[in-house]
Amino acid sequence: MDFAYTPRAQELMTRVQDFMDAHIYPNEHLYHEQHAAFGPDNIWQVPPIVDELKAKARKAGLWNLFLPESERGAGLLNAEYAPICEIMGRVHWAPEVFNCNAPDTGNMETLERYATDAQKEEWLDPLLEGKIRSAFLMTEPDVASSDATNVQTEIRREGDEYVINGRKWWSSGAPDPRCKLLIVMGKTDPGADRYRQQSMILVPRDAPGVKIVRHLTVYGYDHAPHGHAEVLLENVRVPASNMLLGEGRGFEIAQGRLGPGRIHHCMRTIGAAERALEMMCKRLMSRHAFGKLIGEHSVWEERVADARIEIECARLLTLKAAWMMDTVGNKVARSEIAMIKVKAPVMALKVIDDAIQAHGAAGVSQDPGLAAMWAHIRTLRFADGPDEVHRRTIARLEFGKHVDMKAARGR
Known part of the structure; x- marks a missing residue:
């Protein structure tokens, strides 16, 4: 077992560290100043410095470094990306500058692995370009979601559509104005084997019936402009083609x-x-x-x-x-x-x-x-x-x- 970083990882670690030194650390206070300037009624606005630095990072080739073995990303192994991710983690908003932020990284990996070509074109490509953001809706307030078989959100097939009803919370990123996609986990077949009842489906953030009930704080911190939300899904209809991988594959x-x-x-x-x-x-x-x-x-x-x-x-x-x-x-x-x-x-x-x-x-x-x-x-x-x-x-x-x-x- 050899934990020496590969030459590729070492080279990217140096470049990311240099970028952090030149652009992230000097702008930490500016980020907070710009966000505070929006005022209490506009906390979900994104500080302009973020987009400025994203353009710089993309131009420097420090973009989508997280995707393993993929032509769409840097093609790094997990062990190569890990030390780079550590460097980014020193400032909580830095990963977004490199388009390596949660929950988008997990959602992009999900789409890369399991989405159809049409789904990738509609959702993965804009995410990889940093044009939109996304949220992952799994946890529910009314059940112990640590056991995901408890998830009760209903995903019901009606002709060429699925109808979704349920309530989610701790949906990180959902309050962000750039959030356009929700990946929702719910139950399609309550009578199936315990681990084949659940499915995942793609839901546009602006679909009728999707409602942000409230944002949730963490020890009083709102984590804006990213944030965490309680989301109500009420008779939300999406095309059957929005199902990921197939029913029961959640x-x-x-x-x-x-x-x-x-x-x-x-x-x-x-x-x-x-x-x-x-x-x-x-x-x-x-x-x-x-x-x-x-x-x-x-x-x-x-x-x-x-x-x-x-x-x-x-x-x-x-x-x-x-x-x-x-x-x-x-x-x-x-x-x-x-x-x-x-x-x-x-x-x-x-x-x-x-x-x-x-x-x-x-x-x-x-x-x-x-x-x-x-x-x-x-x-x-x-x-x-x-x-x-x-x-x-x-x-x-x-x-x-x-x-x-x-x-x-x-x-």
């Missing part, structure tokens, strides 16, 4: 979509943790208390050392998962994918919390951005499956190495 699509997405989430999270550690160290080595630098007090030496250890552990585990996905496939890498999805957010939250503590009262304010970073990362303990589901997967795979599970249940 779980198959979900597994193909969520594996790479978890790698992306985890590497961006590691990038955020690195940024928090950097901010923590600079703060600790620039402030004095009780006659010496704060960083020279042993409690802080311990916290900084632990942060470095935990970041390295999370990165190596994530790279292992990416390498396994590239070499033996997502199914064989199930345990590693589940492990990183638990490890990375928990690790990052601890590092960010220590960084907040190092900044004193300033840490919980809006100034250093650490409070917002913590709130954003906290959502990842739910996104793409809660910790408990991933721990269950890990435990069951571990039991299976040593015990005949079927025989054990029959005793």
Whole structure:
């Protein structure tokens, strides 16, 4: 097992890092200033600096880097994209500049793998060009969506159309004015096998019957202009040709979509943790208390050392998962994918919390951005499956190495 970055990855890492240094970091404050200038009634407007930098990134050839083994993207392996994704993750809005932002990356990968040529022409091409954005509608407020078989949204065939009724929430990106496509998971056949009841279908954001009920905040943060929404689907009609892959294929699509997405989430999270550690160290080595630098007090030496250890552990585990996905496939890498999805957010939250503590009262304010970073990362303990589901997967795979599970249940 060799985790040395390929020459292609190293070259792109350098180029992305240079772009971040030249264009992203110097414009962090401008991004927030431009967004604040829209006022409280226009929070879903996009700061102009984003489109300016997207044009620069595309011109520099730093565009759609996430698509593995695809002529439409950079053709990078998961293990090659992972360290690049980490660099982008140091600033929460940076991935969009490279058209590598969630949930669009997962939706584009879904369309690349499972959509028809006509569906790709209508939806994938505009997404790849960065002209539109999209949302993924799976979670529902009335059921425990950690078990996706609970999803109750109805997708009913009527002639040449499907009629959709249901209520979704935590539909990230749906409030964005550029969101034009919703990928909806719902139930097409309640009487089928448990894992063949669900399907995924493409729904235009402006289809009659699609209603944004409200936007949802995360610890008070609205995450505008991206945001998260509760969405009502009321007698929404779409052509039968909008079905993805076929009825009953929803779980198959979900597994193909969520594996790479978890790698992306985890590497961006590691990038955020690195940024928090950097901010923590600079703060600790620039402030004095009780006659010496704060960083020279042993409690802080311990916290900084632990942060470095935990970041390295999370990165190596994530790279292992990416390498396994590239070499033996997502199914064989199930345990590693589940492990990183638990490890990375928990690790990052601890590092960010220590960084907040190092900044004193300033840490919980809006100034250093650490409070917002913590709130954003906290959502990842739910996104793409809660910790408990991933721990269950890990435990069951571990039991299976040593015990005949079927025989054990029959005793």
